[in-house]
Amino acid sequence: MDDKNVLLDHGSGGKIAHSMLTKMILPLFDNPLLAKMDDSAVLDLSGIRVSFSTDSYVVDPIFFPGGNIGDLAVNGTVNDISMCGGDPLYISVALILEEGFAKAELSRILESMGEAAKRAGVMVVTGDTKVLPRGKVDKIFINTSGVGIIPEGINLSGSNASPGDKVIVSGTIADHGITILSSREGLGISPGVQSDSAPLNGMVKSILNAVPYGTVHVLRDPTRGGVATTLNEIASQSNVTIRIKEEAIPVKDAVRGTCELLGFDPLYVANEGKLLAIVSPEVAEDVLRVVRSHESGRDASVIGEVYSIEDASCLVSLSGANYSKGSVILETVIGGARVVDMLTGEQLPRIC
Amino acid sequence: MDDKNVLLDHGSGGKIAHSMLTKMILPLFDNPLLAKMDDSAVLDLSGIRVSFSTDSYVVDPIFFPGGNIGDLAVNGTVNDISMCGGDPLYISVALILEEGFAKAELSRILESMGEAAKRAGVMVVTGDTKVLPRGKVDKIFINTSGVGIIPEGINLSGSNASPGDKVIVSGTIADHGITILSSREGLGISPGVQSDSAPLNGMVKSILNAVPYGTVHVLRDPTRGGVATTLNEIASQSNVTIRIKEEAIPVKDAVRGTCELLGFDPLYVANEGKLLAIVSPEVAEDVLRVVRSHESGRDASVIGEVYSIEDASCLVSLSGANYSKGSVILETVIGGARVVDMLTGEQLPRIC
Structure with a gap:
């Protein structure tokens, strides 16, 4: 290199x-x-x-x-x-x-x-x-x-994720990256697939107003590097393991199809109008409801949970040798589990 | 066009x-x-x-x-x-x-x-x-x-220049632009000619601390478009005429030489570590002394004065037809006077 x-x-x-x-x-x-x-x-x-x-x-x-x-x-x-x-x-x-x-x-x-x-x-x-x-x-x-x-009492940071927290994504992933790639390369874009570019400040404000201060730990928008890279950053900043479920992650069929065709994993594709919220379990349902009340949050879903790095229960069905403490683990639709690493190289240049 | x-x-x-x-x-x-x-x-x-x-x-x-x-x-x-x-x-x-x-x-x-x-x-x-x-x-x-x-009591703006104010420049002009041009074109640069790039916050702080609040009206750094363009902006924002004296404007000999050779007017050439201060006449000497106490302000000089647009006394010896109210007028070394307009086209691209 x-x-x-x-x-x-x-x-x-x-x-x-x-x-x-x-x-x-x-x-x-x-x-x-x-x-x-x-x-x-x-x-x-x-x-x-x-x-x-x-x-x-x-x-x-x-x-x-x-x-x-x-x-x-x-x-x-x-x-x-x-x-x-x-x-x-x-x-x-x-x-x-x-x-x-x-x-x-x-x-x-x-x-x-x-x-x-x-x-x-x-x-x-x-x-x-x-x-x-x-x-x-x-x-x-x-x-x-x-x-x-920043209003008084609000304290959000990638380093605040705690064991037991739920991981919420505010909607379908990979829409922006796949739209840019398809437009650039002149691939046909399925109707309904477009960039999710949108402001999230209204959604953030209603989340923070809906639940007690201190129960929302992390908010991040998974842009370059996608959900996988952002969750890896959070796992590393907070020194925790994050386990997510593939079947819970919303992806539009057309976007999934294009990803499969081109060999992209939607977990690594950029979003420009989605957020990840990592929140105390007792407020997860409230946050989900608030997010879904926003137009760009209708497909929001709880996709995973945060574990202590000492907790072996997040390692169920894990195969492969690349697990290290502070990893992100994906439970696949067929029931296995694998480590989802940070994006290594540049998947899609000039995506934003 | x-x-x-x-x-x-x-x-x-x-x-x-x-x-x-x-x-x-x-x-x-x-x-x-x-x-x-x-x-x-x-x-x-x-x-x-x-x-x-x-x-x-x-x-x-x-x-x-x-x-x-x-x-x-x-x-x-x-x-x-x-x-x-x-x-x-x-x-x-x-x-x-x-x-x-x-x-x-x-x-x-x-x-x-x-x-x-x-x-x-x-x-x-x-x-x-x-x-x-x-x-x-x-x-x-x-x-x-x-x-x-911005500390309380400080109120600086290009629209604050008032008739009677003195115009101070903090040192030699055109050093940055001529250095960039000479380097880019591979012209020989005389020893001692170099970009004046420098932070001015220390100088500004000491000016504002040295004289009563409200006596410093405008501070501007004459970057792209140079002293001429910046003074035109101020004259227009404040609705005043500004008359400056060519002989009072500090220009290094080597910089003046290169300007003459290449057909540039140093008044339009960019600076990156100089400021223009427009101040009440009673504090002009104090401001000048403070500016000169800084390394990058040693060649500071009072270069002109602000006039009401109704005041004809600033029009002495003016030749040419392009005068309009709110102009900048230059009294030349040979005793004539001419209007110094805003830079029209791009004199030097990629200067900063």
């Missing part, structure tokens, strides 16, 4: 990206806020807790069923802020454009951003535009950053 | 960029914070005033005398936050990398970012990395966004 140069894998959100982050980046900017590695940083601004997040969007194609790079960029940052329990308020938009890019396309993208901001209830308050000569950037890249206030 | 496609000029920071911002972008994200068009937005987070800013860096070459794309990106956002009077605290770093980019170069850039953050006293708290296939992005682009707290 070429270890002197940056590889596509370094941007995957998976294992190799994780290694670059921990080996090259964390030591240079050493501080406890960055080291938490959640979707947003939680800042203290004169006693106000603020969640602060950034993401660059380089998706290809820039227009796809269910959205475009513009609303994706707004929803993505809204969601990252929300996953820390923050109420997203203000975002920035920085455009990098290729000389010759059609103004009509730029207008459509900006309009979508305006609509997405309105839908999520956030204000675009500052921005930047750079234009590069032809060939130096592929059409348009968008960075969005944003801030939101 | 091609009006259907994005032009290099749209990223210039000048007149055409300004027109895209006001015609295409502002109406879509219509809100009073964005409409102020200062370097940062000033947010109210539960009663705390926060300045929030974003910029993408696409400079070519990525390494140049006096810095590289990494420290430039940190200093740039630190400075934008500072120009609203904010004390920069936290920044985000989002990398877009080209597959095959040398890890050794990435390390040098990240190390410079770490050092720049330390020098400015800010923490890098969150980030993002995307990697694109070869040819889809030119080496590395960096977005930095950031937040800072």
Whole structure:
């Protein structure tokens, strides 16, 4: 493997990206806020807790069923802020454009951003535009950053999952990744399959309002690397084992079909409008009901449970040799069980 | 002119960029914070005033005398936050990398970012990395966004310039732009000419601490489009005329020489570690003394004065027909005067 140069894998959100982050980046900017590695940083601004997040969007194609790079960029940052329990308020938009890019396309993208901001209830308050000569950037890249206030008493982090907790996914998985891949490669997309790109701040707010503070432990949106990678990150941050049931995981038939055809595992495919909630067992049904009351949460399901790493009961039927403490284990539909590792390489570049 | 496609000029920071911002972008994200068009937005987070800013860096070459794309990106956002009077605290770093980019170069850039953050006293708290296939992005682009707290009583804005105010520049102009241009084109660079990239938050803090609140009206860093464009923006935002004296504007001899050779006006060339301060006349000497006490402010100078648009006394010796109310007027070394307009097209692409 070429270890002197940056590889596509370094941007995957998976294992190799994780290694670059921990080996090259964390030591240079050493501080406890960055080291938490959640979707947003939680800042203290004169006693106000603020969640602060950034993401660059380089998706290809820039227009796809269910959205475009513009609303994706707004929803993505809204969601990252929300996953820390923050109420997203203000975002920035920085455009990098290729000389010759059609103004009509730029207008459509900006309009979508305006609509997405309105839908999520956030204000675009500052921005930047750079234009590069032809060939130096592929059409348009968008960075969005944003801030939101975290209400008192809310404390969400990937490191808060506890034995006994239930794992909830807010709907069907892999819709976004399969839509992008199919659009890019010119594969026919089945009607009804489209990106799930959507703001999740409304859903998060109603979850947090519905159950006692402290019973919702982790919220995460499984974007790059999919549900498998996100659950692995949580298992590692919280030092627990997570066991999920394949039959409980909602996947649209058409999406499952495309995955099988192309050899993708939907567990590793990106989502842009879904969340994973890890909650105390006594509130799992309440959370599920609240999530299902939202349009994008109708297919929500309890997909698994959190175990102590000392607890052998999560290892039932486990085959294969790659189990280590802090793993994610999948109970398959045929009754076996296997370890679901973090994404290793880059499965789908330019997915967001 | 091609009006259907994005032009290099749209990223210039000048007149055409300004027109895209006001015609295409502002109406879509219509809100009073964005409409102020200062370097940062000033947010109210539960009663705390926060300045929030974003910029993408696409400079070519990525390494140049006096810095590289990494420290430039940190200093740039630190400075934008500072120009609203904010004390920069936290920044985000989002990398877009080209597959095959040398890890050794990435390390040098990240190390410079770490050092720049330390020098400015800010923490890098969150980030993002995307990697694109070869040819889809030119080496590395960096977005930095950031937040800072604005102390009570501080109220700086491009719209605050008042008749009688003095205009101070904190040092020699055009160093950054001429360095980038010379490096990119392989021109010989005179020893001593290098980018002025530097954090200005320390200087801003000492200015604001040295004089009574309310006497410092505007702080701006004249980056893309240079001193001329920034002063035009201020004149327009504040509805005043600004008259500056060519002989008072500090320019290094070698920089002036290169400008003359290549046909550039140093007033339009980018700076990355200089500020313009517009202050009440009674504190001008105090501000000048404070600025000069900083290493990057040793060549600071009072370069001009603000006039009411009704005041004809600023029009002495003015020739040419392009004067309109709210202009910037330059008194030349030979005693004439001319209107200094906003930058029209893109003078130097990829300058930051």
